[in-house]
Amino acid sequence: MHLEFHQIDAFTDRPFSGNPAVVYRLDAWLADSLMQQIAAEHNQAETAFVVREGAGWHIRWFTPTVEMPLCGHATLASAYALFELYDEPGERLDFSCLSGALSVSRDNGRLILDFPLAHASETVVSIELEQALGQPVLAALQGNELLAVLESEQAVRACQPDMKALAKLPGLGVIVTAPGLKHDFVSRYFAPGIGIDEDPVTGATHCLLTPYWAARLGKNELRAFQCSARGGELHCSLAGERVKIAGQAVLVAGGTLFL
Structure with missing residues (x-):
């Protein structure tokens, strides 16, 4: 065949x-x-x-x-x-x-x-999460993924997580995000538990990121950048229970x- x-x-x-x-x-x-x-x-x-x-x-x-x-x-x-x-x-x-x-x-x-x-609810920022990321976490949301809000784009870019520790946390993977310097928000995505230490650009995580940042920034049209080593730009819009x-x-x- x-x-x-x-x-x-x-x-x-x-x-x-x-x-x-x-x-x-x-x-x-x-x-x-x-x-x-x-x-x-x-x-x-x-x-x-x-x-x-x-x-x-x-x-x-x-x-x-x-x-x-x-x-x-x-x-x-x-x-x-x-x-x-x-x-x-x-x-x-x-x-x-x-x-x-x-x-x-x-x-x-x-x-x-x-x-x-994608829906998520606020959850406690655990010591295990902060230790695994090596960064202070301002807020956390739990859905199918664990979303960690960091202080700045610089913090997102500088994040060097402990992959073994991340793999033990709940959810398919961990998203880190913060306000962007040139974009509405930036993110990175780590999922060592499913065989992906870091995904370069992740459309599915923006089903969770888009409603979070839309509510926080008060607008439904958002420019996003996933600041992995390869990097990628996404144009996101919130339309009711759908994300484009x-x-x-x-x-x-x-x-x-x-x-």
Whole structure:
């Protein structure tokens, strides 16, 4: 069996920045264990698999170690592949996934994710969290992810967490965030418990970050920057119980998997 794949950098307009994802467009699902092995072989933060389902697509995402319920950058990469490499018609793609219904539209050279808002509640700032991050934490929220609010963009950029300690904290991973110098807010995302020490640019975390900063700053249109080593810019908007996240993508590699 031969399977075609493409590696696409998401949330960027140039190669070797943003967040890389591998995309497979399949005719039918492979065994879960095989998709997990393929993701481990590519060893990217996410490998996405898409299968046509009626008028839309079913999408699944795997880190090198686990299947994820939601992933933004690999959805952006998948939409780019379907639009640009497989010539899908129209201006919108509809996806179903573990987290429900998603869509991606294209508009003036950008792809716009339409994702469900993520809810979180304020929680106690634990000693374990501050020790793991090596930074004072002003506030913390707990949802599927643990969100830690730091004092400044400089603190976010300087954060050098203890990955073993972070992996023991509740949630899929830990988001650190602060007001930005040139953007409304900045963030970084660490998820060693699911095989990702630091994710370069994470669309799904902005489903939690966007409502937090929208409420704090009093506006629904936000410019965000994930200040990892690769870095990536996201344009986020809050629309009721949905979050729209816009970005670009670029093809960097492609090939065939031989099984």
